[in-house]
Amino acid sequence: MSNTKKQLMTAIAMLVVAALALGTSTYAWFVSNTTVKVDSMTFTAQTVDDLQIALTTADWTGALSGTGATADTFKTLITSADLNALYTSKGAVLTGAALIPASTINAATFYKVADGAASWEVNGSGVNIAKTFEQTNNITDNCVKAIPLYLKSTTGTSIYLGTNTTVSGQASPAVRVAFVVEGGSTYIWAPDPDNHIDDNKITTTGDADGITKAVDSTSTVGNITGYTATRPSGAIATLTANTAKRIMVYIWLEGCDVDCVSGLSAKDLTVNLEFTSQNS
Numbered sequence: 001m002s003n004t005k006k007q008l009m010t011a012i013a014m015l016v017v018a019a020l021a022l023g024t025s026t027y028a029w030f031v032s033n034t035t036v037k038v039d040s041m042t043f044t045a046q047t048v049d050d051l052q053i054a055l056t057t058a059d060w061t062g063a064l065s066g067t068g069a070t071a072d073t074f075k076t077l078i079t080s081a082d083l084n085a086l087y088t089s090k091g092a093v094l095t096g097a098a099l100i101p102a103s104t105i106n107a108a109t110f111y112k113v114a115d116g117a118a119s120w121e122v123n124g125s126g127v128n129i130a131k132t133f134e135q136t137n138n139i140t141d142n143c144v145k146a147i148p149l150y151l152k153s154t155t156g157t158s159i160y161l162g163t164n165t166t167v168s169g170q171a172s173p174a175v176r177v178a179f180v181v182e183g184g185s186t187y188i189w190a191p192d193p194d195n196h197i198d199d200n201k202i203t204t205t206g207d208a209d210g211i212t213k214a215v216d217s218t219s220t221v222g223n224i225t226g227y228t229a230t231r232p233s234g235a236i237a238t239l240t241a242n243t244a245k246r247i248m249v250y251i252w253l254e255g256c257d258v259d260c261v262s263g264l265s266a267k268d269l270t271v272n273l274e275f276t277s278q279n280s
Contacts, residue, residue: 041094045078045273048162050155053078055086056148074152083147101255102136102143103215105222107178107186111215112136112143133218147249151275154242158235162274165231167191170267173259181237182246186226193229196259210256
């Protein structure tokens, strides 16, 4: 790289950092490339040992909370075909649609950039930066892939994420996977935090980065709770014998992540979840 190019990149970086320091209502990585299309998304959820799993199919309305949902047909493997059938029945699309970046601090309320030009402002380097957001609570927005799972066992047991729980593909650097356990904790997992699309990333402190802070309202940021850069290693839930427990799984592109950029366009994503009663 020539000295002139290095100097130019340094100047641009300084301008961006200065703009962020002056405008705390802007979010560095919600830039003008707000639509990212994950062309191919593959999903599986499997159980081992004495565990069984089911998608919520009876009365799931598409709301992210999944409140009031009941479970049908327990088995040991949920496939992309199963999930596609559920999404189709709700008038939604699992994959092949533009996946719009979203942000959340707790996997309970998600936000996307609000519609309209007024939601953006131009920073010192001429880049459009998002400043106004709106809540998104439905899978038909194509912001969050919500997967309502129920697990049960014939014996009381703890539930762990097995070693075959993996997230891979070219879109993985900006992906988050959350596990929201009924009556329990929430885990927000960044499965590929060290693999960057572009090594020349500008990092900032004190602003939303999708790691320590994210969007928590229409115009503010807050501290993320439950974030982990490694697969949760302890028990994520406890089952009572023959009583199903819901674990909502959410998959999204974190709009505040440095890797949520246009380079993700037309990329693929594979999510494999394994639930086990054995800690590994």
